[in-house]
Amino acid sequence: MSNPWRDDFPILKQRVNDERLAYLDNAATSQKPQAVIDTVTHFYEHDNANVHRGVHTLAERSTSRYEEARRKVQQFIHAQRSDEIIFTKGCTDSLNLVTSTYGNQVIHAGDEIVITIMEHHSNLIPWQQLAKQKGAKLKYIDIDENGQLKMDQAARLITDRTKIVAVTHISNVLGTVNPIQQLAAIAHQHHAVIVVDGAQAVAHLPVNVQELGADFYAFSGHKMLSPTGIGVLYGRHNLLAKMTPYQYGGEMIAEVHQQESTWAEPPFRFEAGTQNIAGAIGLGAAIDYLNQVGMDKIQHHEQEMVKDLLPRIVKMPGVTVYGPHDADKHTGVIAFNIDGIHPHDVATALDMDGVAVRAGHHCAQPLMERLGVPATVRASLAFYNDQQDIDQLLAAIQDTKEFFKHGTR
Amino acid sequence: MGLDKLRNLYQAVILDHANHPRNKHKLTNPTTTMTVHNPTCGDTINLQVQVKNNRLADIAFTGSGCSISQASASMMTEAVKGKSTQEAQQMAKTFSDMAIGKYHYQKDLKKLGDAQVLINIMQFPARIKCATISWWALERALAKEDQTGEQRSK
Numbered sequence: 001m002s003n004p005w006r007d008d009f010p011i012l013k014q015r016v017n018d019e020r021l022a023y024l025d026n027a028a029t030s031q032k033p034q035a036v037i038d039t040v041t042h043f044y045e046h047d048n049a050n051v052h053r054g055v056h057t058l059a060e061r062s063t064s065r066y067e068e069a070r071r072k073v074q075q076f077i078h079a080q081r082s083d084e085i086i087f088t089k090g091c092t093d094s095l096n097l098v099t100s101t102y103g104n105q106v107i108h109a110g111d112e113i114v115i116t117i118m119e120h121h122s123n124l125i126p127w128q129q130l131a132k133q134k135g136a137k138l139k140y141i142d143i144d145e146n147g148q149l150k151m152d153q154a155a156r157l158i159t160d161r162t163k164i165v166a167v168t169h170i171s172n173v174l175g176t177v178n179p180i181q182q183l184a185a186i187a188h189q190h191h192a193v194i195v196v197d198g199a200q201a202v203a204h205l206p207v208n209v210q211e212l213g214a215d216f217y218a219f220s221g222h223k224m225l226s227p228t229g230i231g232v233l234y235g236r237h238n239l240l241a242k243m244t245p246y247q248y249g250g251e252m253i254a255e256v257h258q259q260e261s262t263w264a265e266p267p268f269r270f271e272a273g274t275q276n277i278a279g280a281i282g283l284g285a286a287i288d289y290l291n292q293v294g295m296d297k298i299q300h301h302e303q304e305m306v307k308d309l310l311p312r313i314v315k316m317p318g319v320t321v322y323g324p325h326d327a328d329k330h331t332g333v334i335a336f337n338i339d340g341i342h343p344h345d346v347a348t349a350l351d352m353d354g355v356a357v358r359a360g361h362h363c364a365q366p367l368m369e370r371l372g373v374p375a376t377v378r379a380s381l382a383f384y385n386d387q388q389d390i391d392q393l394l395a396a397i398q399d400t401k402e403f404f405k406h407g408t409r
Numbered sequence: 410m411g412l413d414k415l416r417n418l419y420q421a422v423i424l425d426h427a428n429h430p431r432n433k434h435k436l437t438n439p440t441t442t443m444t445v446h447n448p449t450c451g452d453t454i455n456l457q458v459q460v461k462n463n464r465l466a467d468i469a470f471t472g473s474g475c476s477i478s479q480a481s482a483s484m485m486t487e488a489v490k491g492k493s494t495q496e497a498q499q500m501a502k503t504f505s506d507m508a509i510g511k512y513h514y515q516k517d518l519k520k521l522g523d524a525q526v527l528i529n530i531m532q533f534p535a536r537i538k539c540a541t542i543s544w545w546a547l548e549r550a551l552a553k554e555d556q557t558g559e560q561r562s563k
């Protein structure tokens with residue numbers, strides 16, 4: 001499993017704590033290839049101007065590059081139209097946009113919202129608070145012992161009272177890929193819409209929002225090689241067209257009078273104020289890079305790494321791995337604990353061996369409660385990881401076990 | 410390997426306190442109870458104090474967390490038990506100054522007993538909170554004690 005892409009990421013060339021850096025915290029954020037860094041720098045050095053506002057040459061250039069980025073996103077996730085792509089600050093912002101516009105419009109007292117127990121807080125709290133405000137009911141689809149959604153329960157929970165189903169495409173803890181197509185079909189049977197959190201999916205497998213049947217699809221740029229502060233909300237055009245604005249201000253209006261205003265068409269209705277222009281252009285460059293590598297190839301390479309890593313880590317004595325143990329059902333997000341050692345102590349120990357992982361509740365406290373653990377360690381792969389990263393992780397886990405062999409609690 | 414550096418943080422005395430925490434139980438007659446959480450990692454310290462004549466006659470904790478937070482709580486309770494509440498407050502300040510690398514007097518540091526080995530925590534910024542959470546619980550417990558103590562004597 002040699003890796004031709006690792007060298008494209010300048011940050012990975014450094015040593016950390018005098019060790020080779022094995023960056024395995026990709027679920028938190030991805031690293032950026034030189035091509036993205038160069039594109040953003042080039043934009044600020046040559047093309048920077050505000051978009052949709054000027055008639056001068058630079059404004060024309062930045063506007064066309066910003067809109068070009070929108071079309072790249074459209075093609076990347078296979079949306080039908082480019083005006084179905086709204087630029088946001090990130091996945092959290094995208095999900096809050098849906099809740100406070102569409103959610104606020106369609107949810108009434110007695111309605112039901114169905115989510116899952118594995119949701120990240122950003123696809124949980126907005127719905128929880130909306131349900132509370134409106135007197136609606138929030139229901140959770142549970143997981144089985146393999147960390148997979150109980151689909152029979154989903155079929156029972158989603159009824160004609162359900163207005164919205166919100167679910168993550170890939171769990172940021174369990175590494176499971178949820179059956180979005182099936183859930184979308186159930187939701188649509190009951191005339192509900194499905195909101196999909198794609199934060200952990202877009203950089204790891206080919207996404208086709210039309211085939212998935214997603215009505216809304218949210219993700220962050222920074223988890224897919226782009227700068228922070230840029231994200232996307234995809235929404236079906238017929239839904240967006242009926243939605244009220246998210247924020248008010250410049251760029252989102254049709255006409256403004258002293259006492260009345262009317263709104264621009266989507267996507268501009270939802271992009272109030274000056275946007276993260278360089279971020280959007282950086283996202284466009286990231287998509288070019290991902291397309292050049294090929295999403296199929298990325299998925300395949302990551303799956304090969306999981307096939308090597310998962311059975312080896314599952315077999316280690318005293319190590320508990322969460323989520324499915326079958327490598328075919330598990331993406332490169334691998335949460336685990338070592339008996340008798342707190343995840344934070346593990347993460348500090350791994351860091352001393354140059355291995356960057358995350359420890360904590362991963363913004364999924366209800367899931368942690370469901371698993372019966374306060375926290376876990378999480379190693380998460382990207383296509384620029386290689387065999388050496390995996391071997392380094394496993395050796396560091398072994399080191400950690402030996403260092404704390406008398407336990408820490 | 411990097412484990413030599415790890416020994417800087419996890420010294421024998423810290424591992425000993427983590428594995429065999431002192432004063433980890435519930436008090437029968439606490440005058441004040443204080444629970445604090447570290448929301449970033451889910452650590453919880455439940456601290457109980459028994460104050461008599463402005464002295465920490467007894468102190469104990471329960472809760473769960475990483476080895477640093479558990480060891481720190483154990484060392485903290487050992488260091489302050491029997492001290493006056495004023496002294497204990499001063500020690501809490503010395504500890505937090507030490508943890509963030511602020512200036513502190515050597516003689517104040519000595520008073521902390523085993524807890525002073527946590528000075529190396531400065532080199533691990535992500536773990537400073539783990540070490541300070543129990544001292545923070547102490548400060549809050551004493552502040553609460555001040556208020557309720559005044560009411561009791563009224």
Ligand SMILES: Cc1ncc(COP(=O)(O)O)c(C=O)c1O
Pocket residue numbers: 027028090091092093120122123168170171172197199200220222363
């Ligand atoms: C599944 C999932 N949803 C949503 C988010 C939120 O993304 P962001 O913090 O970029 O808004 C994350 C990021 O941690 C995530 O893993």
